[in-house]
Amino acid sequence: MLKEVVSFLNYSACAELALLFFVCTFLFIMFGAMRLSKGASERFASIPLSDDVEDPRS
Template identity: 65%
Template sequence: MIKDLVCALDYSVCAEWALALFVVAFATITYGTLRLSQDASDRFASIPLSDDVEDPRS
């Protein structure tokens, strides 16, 4: 009985939900990246070049 139930399940919906979740996350990250100001972008870009420990968001 349980074997028949498991065989009847359709997992293709899970793949579609995973793809939709990926697209939403990718679009959100891309939107957040494009919203950054030039000043914030320059501060984030200079992090690996500076020896001082500083918070780029402040």
């Protein structure tokens, strides 16, 4: 019985749905990155170079 149920499953829709989620997430992150101001992007870029613990958002 379980073998017949598993044989009827179609996983191609899952792959397409996962690709859609990936593309939407990628575009959302890209849009957020493009909206950053120049000062904010410079602060984020300088985080690995500084020894102090600082909040780049302030």
